[in-house]
Amino acid sequence: xxxxxxxxxxxxxxxxxxxxxxxxxxxxxxxxxxxxxxxxxxxxxxxxxxxxxxxxxxxxxxxxxxxxxxxxxxxxxxxxxxxxxxxxxxxxxxxxxxxxxxxxxxxxxxxxxxxxxxxxxxxxxxxxxxxxxxxxxxxxxxxxxxxxxxxxxxxxxxxxxxxxxxxxxxxxxxxxxxxxxxx
Ligand SMILES: [Zn+2]
Numbered sequence: 749x750x751x752x753x754x755x756x757x758x759x760x761x762x763x764x765x766x767x768x769x770x771x772x773x774x775x776x777x778x779x780x781x782x783x784x785x786x787x788x789x790x791x792x793x794x795x796x797x798x799x800x801x802x803x804x805x806x807x808x809x810x811x812x813x814x815x816x817x818x819x820x821x822x823x824x825x826x827x828x829x830x831x832x833x834x835x836x837x838x839x840x841x842x843x844x845x846x847x848x849x850x851x852x853x854x855x856x857x858x859x860x861x862x863x864x865x866x867x868x869x870x871x872x873x874x875x876x877x878x879x880x881x882x883x884x885x886x887x888x889x890x891x892x893x894x895x896x897x898x899x900x901x902x903x904x905x906x907x908x909x910x911x912x913x914x915x916x917x918x919x920x921x922x923x924x925x926x927x928x929x930x931x
Contacts, residue, residue, distance in 0.1 A: 756792055763831065783804055786799075786826070787893070797897050809825075813908070855869070872887050
């Protein structure tokens with residue numbers, strides 16, 4: 749039985765601890781893709797497949813980037829957002845794992861009445877081919893990792909940052925525009 753990582757929803761969980769955990773895993777697995785790592789319950793316990801895409805979007809991090817390209821600051825934002833999204837959804841009475849039926853990360857103009865349509869409550873998950881809520885670019889989807897889980901992202905808000913030989917994923921063929929996160 750593999751040991752689980754620290755539970756994001758536990759009272760003992762801290763952003764610092766979560767970042768240390770991600771950084772340690774990244775040092776041992778520099779080529780691992782960040783969104784696959786976010787789903788790895790042995791690194792951090794709690795994030796499901798919907799959160800994975802939503803957290804990477806919120807942090808402006810391309811989900812296919814290798815761990816060795818992820819900065820400490822980006823890890824801090826991702827861990828902080830993970831904790832906030834999960835706590836907010838627990839407070840709403842939604843389940844933290846599972847199919848993400850009740851997860852809300854985007855409330856638009858509706859703060860209190862959440863839409864029953866899941867795709868209207870999320871930034872990118874399930875929104876392939878639709879306009880990004882932030883910049884209007886087309887949201888992409890690709891199967892990722894050994895388990896081929898669906899990953900959704902905005903190629904403009906989450907620019908590709910490669911190193912050396914790394915090849916950009918589909919949807920990101922132009923050069924990286926550094927310093928433009930959160931368009
Ligand atoms: Zn965008």
